[in-house]
Structures are given as C-alpha cells and as structure tokens.
Amino acid sequence: MAIAEVQKVQILAHAGVKMKVLSTLQDEGLVQLERANCEELDLESSLPEVSHLEHRLYRLSYALGYLSRWEERGFAKKLFAQKPQINRQKREEILDFDCLPILDKIEKLEAEENELLSEIKFLEKEEEFLSPLEGLELPLKSLKLNDSTEILLGSLPLSQEEAFKELAEKEAIWFEVINRGKRTLYIFLIYYKREKDYFEQILKDLNFIQLYFTENMLNMADENDKVRNIMEKIQGEIEEKGKRLEKLEREGQNLFAHREKLMLLHDVLLNEKEKIFSSSLLGETESVFFMEGWIRSSNAEKLKSKLRPYSDEMEIYSRDPLPEEEPPVILENPKSWKPFELVTKLYGLPQRGFSDPTLPMAPFFFLFVGLCVSEAGYGLLVGLLSLLFIKFAKPKGALLQFLKLFTLLGISTTILGALIGGWFGFPIRSLMVLDPLQDPVSFLILALALGFVQVWFGTFLNMINGIKKKLYLESIFARGGWLLLLPSLVVYLITKQSIWGILSLVGAAGIIFFASPSRNLFARFFGGLYSLYGISRYLADVLSYSRLLALGLATSVIAMVVNTICQTVLGIPWVGWLLAALIFIGGHLFNLCISFLGGFVHSMRLQFVEFFSKFYESGGKPFRPFELESKFVEFV
Amino acid sequence: MEGATLGLAIATFGGALAVLLGGMGSAIGVGLAGQASSGVMSEDPGKFGMLLLLVSLPGTQGIYGFLSGFLVMLKVGLIGGTPASLTTVTGLLLLAACLPVGFTGLVSGIHQGKVCASGVYMVAKQPKDLMKPVIMAALVETYAVLGLLITILLLNGITLK
Numbered sequence: 001m002a003i004a005e006v007q008k009v010q011i012l013a014h015a016g017v018k019m020k021v022l023s024t025l026q027d028e029g030l031v032q033l034e035r036a037n038c039e040e041l042d043l044e045s046s047l048p049e050v051s052h053l054e055h056r057l058y059r060l061s062y063a064l065g066y067l068s069r070w071e072e073r074g075f076a077k078k079l080f081a082q083k084p085q086i087n088r089q090k091r092e093e094i095l096d097f098d099c100l101p102i103l104d105k106i107e108k109l110e111a112e113e114n115e116l117l118s119e120i121k122f123l124e125k126e127e128e129f130l131s132p133l134e135g136l137e138l139p140l141k142s143l144k145l146n147d148s149t150e151i152l153l154g155s156l157p158l159s160q161e162e163a164f165k166e167l168a169e170k171e172a173i174w175f176e177v178i179n180r181g182k183r184t185l186y187i188f189l190i191y192y193k194r195e196k197d198y199f200e201q202i203l204k205d206l207n208f209i210q211l212y213f214t215e216n217m218l219n220m221a222d223e224n225d226k227v228r229n230i231m232e233k234i235q236g237e238i239e240e241k242g243k244r245l246e247k248l249e250r251e252g253q254n255l256f257a258h259r260e261k262l263m264l265l266h267d268v269l270l271n272e273k274e275k276i277f278s279s280s281l282l283g284e285t286e287s288v289f290f291m292e293g294w295i296r297s298s299n300a301e302k303l304k305s306k307l308r309p310y311s312d313e314m315e316i317y318s319r320d321p322l323p324e325e326e327p328p329v330i331l332e333n334p335k336s337w338k339p340f341e342l343v344t345k346l347y348g349l350p351q352r353g354f355s356d357p358t359l360p361m362a363p364f365f366f367l368f369v370g371l372c373v374s375e376a377g378y379g380l381l382v383g384l385l386s387l388l389f390i391k392f393a394k395p396k397g398a399l400l401q402f403l404k405l406f407t408l409l410g411i412s413t414t415i416l417g418a419l420i421g422g423w424f425g426f427p428i429r430s431l432m433v434l435d436p437l438q439d440p441v442s443f444l445i446l447a448l449a450l451g452f453v454q455v456w457f458g459t460f461l462n463m464i465n466g467i468k469k470k471l472y473l474e475s476i477f478a479r480g481g482w483l484l485l486l487p488s489l490v491v492y493l494i495t496k497q498s499i500w501g502i503l504s505l506v507g508a509a510g511i512i513f514f515a516s517p518s519r520n521l522f523a524r525f526f527g528g529l530y531s532l533y534g535i536s537r538y539l540a541d542v543l544s545y546s547r548l549l550a551l552g553l554a555t556s557v558i559a560m561v562v563n564t565i566c567q568t569v570l571g572i573p574w575v576g577w578l579l580a581a582l583i584f585i586g587g588h589l590f591n592l593c594i595s596f597l598g599g600f601v602h603s604m605r606l607q608f609v610e611f612f613s614k615f616y617e618s619g620g621k622p623f624r625p626f627e628l629e630s631k632f633v634e635f636v
Numbered sequence: 637m638e639g640a641t642l643g644l645a646i647a648t649f650g651g652a653l654a655v656l657l658g659g660m661g662s663a664i665g666v667g668l669a670g671q672a673s674s675g676v677m678s679e680d681p682g683k684f685g686m687l688l689l690l691v692s693l694p695g696t697q698g699i700y701g702f703l704s705g706f707l708v709m710l711k712v713g714l715i716g717g718t719p720a721s722l723t724t725v726t727g728l729l730l731l732a733a734c735l736p737v738g739f740t741g742l743v744s745g746i747h748q749g750k751v752c753a754s755g756v757y758m759v760a761k762q763p764k765d766l767m768k769p770v771i772m773a774a775l776v777e778t779y780a781v782l783g784l785l786i787t788i789l790l791l792n793g794i795t796l797k
Binding site: 346440441444544546547549550551553554557558561564568594597598601602604605608609 | 689692693695696699700703706707710715767768770771774775777778781782784785788789792
C-alpha cells in the first residue's frame, strides 16, 4: 500500500495543561486537529481572543516591508538566499525582545518620509507652474496692489494671438508677452477696473485662461521678489527637503540591523497566534478539555511518549477510522519515487478505497517525457541544472521535489535522446537504435504499443480494484474480458490465426453478459452490448499516444532548423560566427523550454485522461498537520 | 527563378500555407490569452511568470506550422540544395500534406487561446491550481499535434522523383 495508515486520536485532559499540550503538538507536527465532537460529552467550544497578536503581527510585517528596501538585491543572491534558523531556546528568548521602540521608530520614519515626499511633489508642481512665467519682471506683490486697474496673468492659445493684438490696439488694454510656448502665449495685461465685465467676456471668448499665484508662493515672496526669485526659493526648499529625506533614509538603514530579530519575532508570534487560535477546535468545560485529530498510525507511539510529562492529567485514545469517516491521505512511497507524487497530487489525492497510483504511473511518465523531448543535450542540461540548484540553493518542500522530478526527467531525456534523438540537433548515429526522422512509422508503432500497454495495465488495475471491493463476477468476467479481448484482437488482426479470434470472442462474451448489473436478462444483454461499444474509446485512447511521436519529432526538427540557420548565418563575413553562436544558444534554449513544457504537459495528460480514468478516482483530502509555520525564518 | 516548375510553386504554396494558418491560429490565441492576462496583471503584477506560461501555450501551433513549412523547403531543396523540378502532381501532393497542420493549427490555436484566457482568470483567483488550466489547454492542443503528425508522415511518405 502506498497510502499510509491513519488513526483517529482523542485526548481528554485537565484544562491546566491545555497550552502545554498544544505547544507539544505544534512542535512535533504529528496531528491534524479536527473540530472536536462536543455534543456527546456536553462540551463547549469558544473562539479565543487573538486580536492583540494580530495587531502586533500586522505592525511587524509592516516594519519588515519597510526594512526590505535595504535587502541585498540581485537575482543570484535571492535565488540562493538562506532563511535564518532558529532553535527552541532562541524561540523562548525572542519573546522577551521588546520590539515596540523599533516599531514606533519605523512607523514614525515612514510617516515623516511620506510627508516629505508629498511636500516635495507639491513644490515641484509649483515650480512647473512658474517656469513659463520666469520672464515676468515685476515683483509678485505689486500685482494686486492697485485699486483702479485690474492686473492679470494668463495664457492664450497661439492661434488667438492676432485677434488679441487687434483687440489691444483698439481698446484700452495694455499687455506684455512673457513667454511664447509651443502652443500657448503667456501674457501679462492691465485694464481699467470699471471695464472689467466687458473685458472679461471678450477675453473668455479668446480662450484666455487666467493664472493665479498660490498662497504658498505669495507667502514666500518678499516685497521685491520676482518669479525668478520665488523659483530659486522653491528649488532651495526642495533641496533641503531632499537632504532631510536622505537623513531619514540613513536612520532607517541603521535599523536594518534589527531586521533578523523582527523576522524571528514575527514567526514566533505567528505560531503563538495559531496555537491560541487552534484551541477553538477543542471542546471544553471549566476543568477539562477534549481534542480530536488524525495521526499517522506509525507516529501514534511517538505522540504518546512526547506527551508523557502530562500523562497523569490526561488520557489518550486512538482507533482506526470508522467506515463513514474520511481520513486525510498521506502518500507513502520509496524515496526515489517521491518526486512523482507531484503528478498524482496535481490530479488529486485518492478517494477512500482507492490506492495510490504513483507507483504504476511513474515509469510511464518517466518514459513518456523522455520520448516527447528526446534530445540528449537538453536532458543533460536540465538534469545538471536541477542537480546544481538542489546542491547550492538547498530548497525545501515542494520545490525540492519538483527539482528532483526534473533531475529524473533530465536523465530519462538524456537516455532516450541518445537512443532516438540527438545532441543539440546533432545525432550520434552509433548510439541510436531508431531515427524517427528516417523511419517515423516504426516510432509510431512503438508509441502506440506503449499506449496499448498502459491502457491494458490501467484496465488490469481496475480489475484488481473490483476484486478488492468484492465485485467478483463483474471484475473477473467483464473487466477480465477486456484484458483478454484487447490483446487477442490485436494479435488476430495481425496474424489472422483463428485461435486469437476465438479468444477475443470469449472476452467479448464476458463483457456482454457481465458488464451490466441488471437482473433482467434482456436489459443485461443489451447493456453488455453497449459497453462492448466502449472498444471505440479504447481505440481512441491508444491512438492518443501518437502524440509521443509528434512531439518527439517536433523537438528534433526544430533543433535541426536552428542548426541549419546557424550554418547559413556562418557564411556572413566578419560577424557570422557571432551571429551563429547567438542563434545557436537562443534557438536551443527556446526549443528546450517549449519541448519540456510540451513534453511535461502532454505526458501528464496521458496519465490523467488515458490512464487514471481506467482505475482511479481522486477526492481525498491532504493531511495538514498542526505544526510550526514559518514565513521568514526556519525552525530547527 | 529559372527552371522552376508549376509543381515547385504549388509545393511552396503548401509550405507557406502551413506557416500562415498555424501562425494565424497562434497569433489569435496568444492575443486572447494575453489580453486576459494584462487585465489580471493590472490588479496583481506579481503573477507575470505564471500568466506567461498560459499565454505562451497557444503559441505551439505557429511553431508546428513553421516546422512543417521548413520540412517542405528542405524536401524540395529550397534550403541547403538545388530546387527540385517537381511535377504538378507531386506539388499538389505536398500542398495536400500541409493542410492538416495548417487547419488544425488555425482552429485549435484560437480555441486554445480561449481556454487559456479563462485559465488566466482562474489563476487570478486560485494561483495554486496553475497546472489545471494548463492541462485543459493541452486537451485542445491534441488536435494540432495530430495534424502535425499526419503532415509529417505525409511529407515523409511522398517521394520525389
């Protein structure tokens, strides 16, 4: 069995040791807590208060976000970055660390910084507003002094210039052009206040837009300051604020030294919160609490020994899952097969009553990816890169399994590439057993044969499943009928020997009479006949494997195309070799990516659609133990 | 070009058709998925890498068409050789051989693009399930792969005199 056995564990204990027990469970990560069944024992569950911790965590991650700007950058650095490690003792110690002064300081720094930034932005806007008016030779203050005249600053579209000049000649209006922009004319003009309404209307018709100095500019201006002086003042202020910003930045950078501690604290508090929150799953009274969960059977003893210090105050029970329960699924495979669990998990974990399909699937998947890519050079490259990454970046969890899978697929691609493909588009003929470009039909037959084997194997596993479920008649005669019919029919069609024909008829009879569970003989016969029609499905399934040939050929042909273009380019004088090298590297890299993507995805499809559909049903829930979670650091 | 026969012209037309149709299908498909992904990235720019995978998937039809066109050129000697003087019948045969990859590529490219576009929306909400829409898209691509297969087999089977 490739699914680990799981037991239900129940703990009834004195309320006094609740937090200690939860701590132990969290540290060990052996148990997946479930909501305890409270009704039977007349217990209550409560929602614990964690908002203060949540608030602290929010502030911590905000501060860490602020500090991350001084993080070491660069792709390689990030790729190979190791998380800081923290042991049990350090975890206790870090809780005493008083982070509040640092948090306050960071929040203050960032608030000041934001204020400065918005002030600078405001000043820059003002400077931008003033720059076309720089030529105005009058002090700002003088513009609004007069009682009898109206003094205006404004802009006019260049297209209205002539009309405006005509107006100025006819009427009592005095003006001066300050600046001539690309589309706008900036002017300064004076007219009598008593004619204000009249001029306002005319100017409006000319699309004149009046410009006003802001309060800030007027406040800045001394008695004799012109626009030019104000702009200088604004620039000075921007510079001064910029310097203050730099100072804040330096202060922030000094706090970067605390980053690791804040990270540790964040993760420790995160787990404190989770621990307190998990008690909402328990059933409680004032003096006792009750918890339920799932545990891997092989770990049950370990759990008991870990909880021994509290054994006087608690009782632990464990039992096998009841038929109506749905225990979580833990896949259990030999180490070297583990990477292939990723493919199974992608489809979905097995439902209760179905076994893990990883072992029967893995060899096919391994082989198919190799056939689809069939390029030894690419396989070598991908395998080596994955291995090197595992060695130097020391990834963990799903990423590690993923890289291991790619190492394995690299190996398969190298082997099959050497046998039926090439090395970066150059075949080594002495190693090859078959050249798909010369003899595609043989490769096609090979692909279909592999498909036939896998489809037959899937049906075989289906028969085993049926026998396990005690559906003896249907399994042996109908499912077994397929197992007999399919190969004997193929052999009969090739050899035309009547013995094989008879065998296939026997198989077909098994299907006709036992595939339908109906008791009515008539319905049973036609039901069986209908399921015999499923042979078209088998045919389609096997033909689907022809994609192995197409994808394998596509890789070799594109590799060949790249090399042919390289050869053509090599003829160009002087830079030919450089261009050829660039095309060689870029082209093969491109081909590597698309053929691995295609090979991976299509091989997976063959497993899911053609193979799993025969014998496997997903729907199991993954095992998610209550354990230490980490975001920034690693618990050891 | 001197000495080119009608057969050679028809064969060239076939090769061009394979590249054209496959490329059109892929261009439309990648375009559809690309539009969808830009919409998602306007909310969440961090998903670029994941979405790139989905957007690039309908691109394979164009590659299949391209490589079929290349095989035709190689076969009739337009690359790395002297152009063969094909009979009209051989030319038509080569044209016919190009049709499977061209038309399956055109239609499957467009529809794969639609599947990928909806996959993009799915990934926006369920980033952990990235591989599921990828598999869905591969189901559509099957028919382009089958078209390519027949084109390659036909091109391989037609012998030039």
